[in-house]
Amino acid sequence: MSTVRPAAPREAAAVWLVAEREIGSKLRSKAFVISTVILFLGALAGLVIGGLAAQNQSDTPIAVTADAVPLLPTTDGLKVTEVPDRAAAEKLVSDGEVDAAIVGDPAADPFGFTIVAESSAPTSLMLRFAEVPQVEILEPAQTDEAVRYFVAIGFGIVFLLAASLFGSTIASSVVEEKQTRVVEILISAIRARTLLAGKVLGNTVLAVAQILVLAAIAIVGLTVIGQTQLLGLLGAPILWFAVFFLFGFVLLAALFAAAGAMVSRQEDIGSTTFPITILVMAPYFLVIFFNDNPVVLTIMSYVPFSAPVGMPMRLFLGEAQWWEPLISLAILIATCVAAILVGATIYRNSLLRMGARVKLSEALRG
Structure with a gap:
């Protein structure tokens, strides 16, 4: 008696199944839940402390x-x-x-x-x-230095923490699947690009959800402590930050997954993810040290890896024309598509190769 093999799920359904698996594994992870709670509490504490300091300031x-x-x-x-x-x-x-x-x-x-x-x-x-x-x-136009610095830290650290946290976990999960040979079972049922898309989608959903919760905390917190004027200035930049973060994170997630596929041991992850980690850290330090430098901020707002921080900062300061975020977003989306194509190639060509680290040239050639 012959058995009928069940049909493979459709592409979209398979992507969502992988995404659900990624989301579920993160939500069951105590480390992820604790770090998320600490992040939210830290943001809330920062707003409360800032409000109390403003109320208790000297005459x-x-x-x-x-x-x-x-x-x-x-x-x-x-x-x-x-x-x-x-x-x-x-x-x-x-x-x-x-x-x-x-x-x-x-x-x-x-x-x-x-x-x-x-x-x-x-x-x-x-x-x-x-x-x-x-x-x-008497001398118009300059934003208050303390407020400028506070907003720069806010945009920079949120992007740094979210991108580095989720990026490293994506790379680690890819290596774990290679070590346990689970990936061989997954690849027998779905395509490598489907697996990659599901991983990126699942982690993007969680990362963007964190950003939206942080934005809600900022809006409610600033309203409660009476900083409605600052909230009015931050409204549009926060929305643009969420949009830029979405595409910027997809770009980085695809690269982190590809970097993880190039090694077979957890100890070797750092060797392939280090260049991407530098790209994640650079916007944070640049916006902290050069938040009062319009030339550096302008360059940052058009470079895809730093645009999610640079452009919202320029919008907050009123230094960007209405069309500039649209041009920057178009550049970011084009780079995102290119990164996904390159990342998918590296991921597909490296996923089933065990043992020594796969060289980048070999991963690109296949």
Whole structure:
């Protein structure tokens, strides 16, 4: 009596089966769950600490002209220096002795005064008014250095942690399947490219889910601590970061899987994944050290491996034109497709080769 061999699953169904397997294995991993919880708690703690620090900050030093003193609703939390006229007030602001100045201005209805600041009006001062008074900036355009640095660290570290964590686990799982010979069973049922696509898809779903949760934590946290102005500036950059991260992660995931397929032992993973790890770490250090350098940020925003960090940062700073993220995204998608094709070739040609490390030239030739 002959037996009928069950039909192989369709391509899309097979990809999703592999993706489900990847997602399930990660969610059952205590290390992954614990690291994810720590990441979320760390992000929440950072926002809470920042909010408490803002609330507990010392009195804001301001200069006030004599004609504006009676107009102030309150001086609580303010260190007031009374000056005779506007020129004296602006001099104190320019010299950095006060954060802002309040000068009498009969035309500034309904307050009767104007706030003068060097680059931006102190938030602690602005929050004291039910309505926003007129503000004049002496040296406009520069984003607050502390905020710029905080946002740079945020974009950089989220990309670094997510890409390195999931990338290394993809490479490790590929090597584990080679060592246990599970891959031979899988390849007998589905194509190598299907297996690769499923791995990339499963890990991408988890990585993007983490990014969305972190974005939700940031939005809720900034709202709770009253940083709605900062939230308004971060809204569009966060959305662009999620889009860029999606394609950037797919690019890196395909390369990590290919790098893992080139070795047969866990101890050898570092030798093939090291160049990719450098590509993941570079945007983090560049955006930390050069967040105030428009030339470096512009270059980063068009290089595929750093665009997920560089372009959202430039959008936050208001240095990018509306069409620039579209061009950068097109370059990233084209690079992503090329990386998937190259990664799939290396993966397919190396997956069943056991023993010594497969040379890159051999993996590409087959």
